Amino acid sequence: MQETLARRMETFRRECVERGLAVTHQRAVIYEALARSHDHPTPEAVYETVREKIPSISLATVYKNIRAFEEAGLLRQVTPLHESVRLDANLSDHHHLVCLRCKSVTDLPADSIEPVRVKGRLPTRFRVERFNVEVLGLCARCASSQ
Ligand SMILES: [Zn+2]
């Protein structure tokens, strides 16, 4: 886990430098909160975590930086269509286990699923960038409390 964090922070610093994004203390704290997370937090949850270190920070600032990270490719949204935004600092190819009850989102390595390929014809000019499988079900905790 620690190794993952170190690697994510290294990527963050490198990408910021390459994109001319200043690595401010504020940005580093926000990104570290994301890099430490494995539960695909909402921006509001990230804000709560960051506030423990920077009590004066505003939610608007956190939103603004999250957007900048997304534009820099340092962050993805799990599924932009969900009613609440869930953020993902895991930039490797992977899928998700989504709990239908508590809405927890857990990473599933890409090799846990057979490679996804297009079989039929896609609408003209649709350019595929990547496949993201969402495995819908109940997490262990929700399944056992049924
Ligand atoms: Zn659950």
Ligand SMILES: [Zn+2]
């Ligand atoms: Zn993920």
